[in-house]
Amino acid sequence: MLRLLTIEFHKLKHNKASKILSLIYFGLLICIALTAAIKFDIGPIKFHLAEMGIFNFPYIWHFNTYVAAILKFFLLLVIVSMMANEYSYKTLKQNLIDGLSKKEFILSKFYTVVAFALASTFFVFITSLILGLIYSDYNEFAIITSDLTYFLAFFIKLIGYFSFGLFLGILVKRSAFAVGAMLVWYFIEWIIFGILGWKFVSWETAQSIKNFLPLEAMSNLIKEPGSRLGAVRSIANQIGETFTKTYAVEFSTITIVSLWTVIFIYLSLILLKKRDL
Secondary structure, three states: OHHHHHHHHHHHHOOHHHHHHHHHHHHHHHHHHHHHHOEEEEOOEEEEHHHHOOOOOOHHHHHHHHHHHHOOHHHHHHHHHHHHHHHHOOHHHHHHHOOOOHHHHHHHHHHHHHHHHHHHHHHHHHHHHHHHHHHOOOOOHHHHOOOOHHHHHHHHHHHHHHHHHHHHHHHHOOHHHHHHHHHHHHHHHHHHHHHHHHHHOOHHHHHHHHOOOHHHHHHHHOOOOHHHOHHHHHHHHHOOOOOOOOOOOOHHHHHHHHHHHHHHHHHHHHHHHHOOO
16 A cells, blocks of 8 residues: 555656645635734624634534645545556556556555544644634533544545545546536536436435435535524524524445445446546
């Protein structure tokens, strides 16, 4: 595994675009921390983001993983461009000539995906922990260590998303087309949902079916945290609204995304084996 990772990171080290995109991604993650400094007063209106409770344990685990997951698109560009460069610079063919098997080649890409996901998860965890220790109103150990399953969900979500991008990169060979294909698939999932709900089954059943599709399943791993915030719930209670939504990470969804990850990696290998390089 270490040998395969060394090969991939050697390629990335000499890819200026990948380095820039990676720096942008981790730079944006740091910007999440900087939001704590947002504070302004306009007459009687006082706004301080940290005082709204978004950095309280354990809510911060949910909030930061959700926001960080939105930024995963930048690392997706690294993954698909990494695959496109293999064809453009013919390094794929050279690797195979040098003795790397097609299975090892796919594994090297998958290990890189896991490494990016692991680094992102660790980075978000450390950033969130520091923010929470500084701004959280609740610092008991039991509270701090609750809801850490959001990081497992975040990790699985990134691996699934990047594996999908890797498969599309191998399928279409061009990074722009691969990103476009990801966008097209997003709309396909909504079209499937619309047709099923309109013509064949109830909307609830259509949604249940949609939950098994890859992008929807990845989206369901970490549900939106906005309506969970205490300030939002207080406003809702004042106008007579109540929230019955559950925010916990569901292991059935983790299983679905994990299965899709295996499918994407397997299809990538099958596609590479059948393709004339």
